[in-house]
Amino acid sequence: MTDTATAPASGATQxxxxxxxPFFSSGPCAxxxxxxxxxxxxxSLGRSHRSRIGKARxxxxxxxxxELLDLPDTHRIGIVPGSDTGAFEMAMWTMLGARPVTTLAxxxxxxxxxxxxxxxxxxxxxxxxxxxxxxxxxxxxxxxTDVLFTWNGTTSGVRVPNADFIPADxxxxxxxxxxSGVFAYDIDWSKIDVATFSWQKVxxxxxxxxxxxxxxxxxxxxxxxxPAWPLPKVFRLVSKGKLAEGVFKGETINTPSMLAVEDAxxxxxxxxxxxARGLIARSDANAAALDRIVADRDWLGHLxxxxxxxxxTSVCLTVEGADEAFIKTMAGLLEKEGAAYDVAGYRDAPxxxxxxxxxxxxxxDIEALGPWLDWAYATAKNAA
Numbered sequence: 001m002t003d004t005a006t007a008p009a010s011g012a013t014q015x016x017x018x019x020x021x022p023f024f025s026s027g028p029c030a031x032x033x034x035x036x037x038x039x040x041x042x043x044s045l046g047r048s049h050r051s052r053i054g055k056a057r058x059x060x061x062x063x064x065x066x067e068l069l070d071l072p073d074t075h076r077i078g079i080v081p082g083s084d085t086g087a088f089e090m091a092m093w094t095m096l097g098a099r100p101v102t103t104l105a106x107x108x109x110x111x112x113x114x115x116x117x118x119x120x121x122x123x124x125x126x127x128x129x130x131x132x133x134x135x136x137x138x139x140x141x142x143x144x145t146d147v148l149f150t151w152n153g154t155t156s157g158v159r160v161p162n163a164d165f166i167p168a169d170x171x172x173x174x175x176x177x178x179x180s181g182v183f184a185y186d187i188d189w190s191k192i193d194v195a196t197f198s199w200q201k202v203x204x205x206x207x208x209x210x211x212x213x214x215x216x217x218x219x220x221x222x223x224x225x226x227p228a229w230p231l232p233k234v235f236r237l238v239s240k241g242k243l244a245e246g247v248f249k250g251e252t253i254n255t256p257s258m259l260a261v262e263d264a265x266x267x268x269x270x271x272x273x274x275x276a277r278g279l280i281a282r283s284d285a286n287a288a289a290l291d292r293i294v295a296d297r298d299w300l301g302h303l304x305x306x307x308x309x310x311x312x313t314s315v316c317l318t319v320e321g322a323d324e325a326f327i328k329t330m331a332g333l334l335e336k337e338g339a340a341y342d343v344a345g346y347r348d349a350p351x352x353x354x355x356x357x358x359x360x361x362x363x364x365d366i367e368a369l370g371p372w373l374d375w376a377y378a379t380a381k382n383a384a
Contacts, residue, residue, distance in 0.1 A: 001038030002147045015324045018339045019365035023259060025342035026154055026180070026314045028200040028207055029113060030360040032270040035204070040266055050251070054258060064268035065211065068276055069182060070190055076214045076241045076248040081234045084179035085112075087196035087210030090235045091175055095194070095218060096378035097330055098225045101125035101173055104136055104149040108154035108348040109177060113148050121229065125314045127137075132156045132350055133303040133316075139166035146172040151181035154201075155346035157316030157354070160275050165192035173218055176207075180313045183271065184283040184358060199260070202279065202313060203267040204360035206260040213223055214309060271359070279359040286357035286366050287312035293370040299377060303352055317353040317354040319377065331372075339372040 023030035041135050044057045052306070058079065066077055080087050092113065103125045103182060105111045117125045125144065130136035141147055144165070152159040159181065166188075167175050173193040181187065183202035195213040198354075199205025214222075222238050234253050237244050272277055294300045294317065303316040319327065330353070331344040345352040353373075357366065 012375050012382065014337070014375050015339075015368075015371035017368055018201075018337070019368040020342045021362060021365055022338060022369075023342075024340050024369070025358045026201075026346075026354050027198075027290050029202070029356050029358055030202050031204045032267050032360045033236075033362060034270075035266070040259070042261045044262060045157050047258065047294075049256055049258060055250050057258065057261055057265065058252065058256070060250070061154055061265050061268065062250055064265065064272060066280075068070045068268065068271055069187070069213075070189075070276060071213065074216050075189055075192075076219065076245075077241075078212050078214075078248040079250070079252050079261075080210045080247070080266065081208075081252075081254050083207050083210050084177065084196050084198040085210070085300055086234070087198070087212045088175070088177050089116060090210075090212060090237070091194045091218075092121065092148070093194060093229070093231055094227065094237055094241065095173065095175075095225070096121060097227050098146070098221060100142075100145040101146045102128060102141055102147045102172075104138075104147070106130040106136055106158055107132060107150065107153035109155060110148075110150045111242070113177070113297075114269065114311050115150070118177050121371060124339060130158075130186060133158060135160070135298050135306070135309040136162070141165070141200065143167050143170040143172055146175065149173040149177070150311060151176045151178040151185070151187070152311050154180045154311075155316070155349050155354075156312040157248075157302070157314055159185070159311045161308045162186070163188040166191040171282075173221060180311065180358075183276070183279050184313045185280065189213075189215070199264045199267065202283070202358045202360070203264065204269050204358070205264045205272060206257070209260055209264075214243075214248075214357065252265060263376040274359070282359040282361075282363070283312045283357055284362045286359075286361050287315060289363050289366040290355055290357055290369075293366075297371070297374070300373070303350065313356065313358045315357050316349065317355065318350070319352055322351050325349045326380055326384065327353065329338060330376040333352065333376045333379055339376075340369055 051079040163181040179197040299320040301318040334340040
């Protein structure tokens with residue numbers, strides 16, 4: 001979409017061209033290109049999730065996720081309550097406590113898992129931290145313990161480069177909060193015992209539902225270990241000492257939104273048309289386009305300094321001399337003009353911008369964003 005260039009009182013000149021889809025939020029993220037609510041299948045709406053059609057649609061959703069993730073037959077996948085947070089806490093509450101625990105934290109959600117482990121479960125974990133923008137020493141992990149980490153730190157823009165730091169002969173379980181990572185990176189599932197994510201990130205789906213992936217070692221833990229603390233109904237994955245297999249066949253623990261399920265199916269079918277490599281390629285192209293924007297501007301930088309551990313989905317940027325108020329002004333200017341929505345950094349992160357570069361974003365819109373960042377920065381600076 002184009003509009004006439006104008007020169008505001010600030011002296012900064014507005015660009016003539018806006019991103020066609022100015023949706024850069026890091027969750028919920030942009031819907032897939034061409035998405036239209038009127039195209040969603042509706043036969044399951046108003047029906048029980050336990051009806052034949054309800055079970056069939058939930059099963060299709062699971063099958064599509066399994067196919068796109070190239071998930072091995074050894075791993076189960078199920079839809080659970082509470083978005084990624086609910087899925088990860090379900091894993092923590094049901095499996096931790098059997099052996100010592102190590103938690104990795106380099107951004108707010110990793111710190112949240114530390115808080116859960118220390119204050120809620122009271123298991124006194126070993127905590128390995130790094131500042132925002134940095135990755136902790138992965139070589140310092142004791143893999144005789146259960147290990148919790150975020151694959152891609154959504155609020156810091158820092159990710160693990162790959163799964164090479166996870167040993168094949170680990171004694172503990174690996175727990176990966178992979179919500180901004182799945183569908184955007186290659187994941188070696190042989191190294192992952194537990195993974196969680198939500199549809200609202202790389203798929204551009206709706207919030208409220210989480211996805212839980214369990215490897216065989218996680219299933220063994222569930223069937224042979226009973227936590228010392230009580231478990232709410234929505235966390236219970238075991239019945240009479242055996243895994244509740246129905247959860248991984250579409251028999252959800254609680255009532256799901258079939259509208260959200262249909263929306264996820266639509267996103268997954270779009271993703272299937274591209275294939276896993278196509279999804280990764282789109283994220284890579286978007287991140288590369290944003291990197292070129294950063295490289296051309298001396299006032300803009302990456303919070304994650306090391307490209308090897310820099311996110312290609314939730315890219316966090318530093319703005320020279322900016323405080324929280326300055327970033328709020330920039331983001332407000334961009335939103336008012338319909339040039340970019342929801343680009344302020346996470347509230348607990350250092351002041352800066354955060355641009356979602358996942359597969360549902362078009363590279364042309366990232367490229368069109370650059371001049372608008374210039375305009376917002378100059379306008380905010382002149383107004384300060």
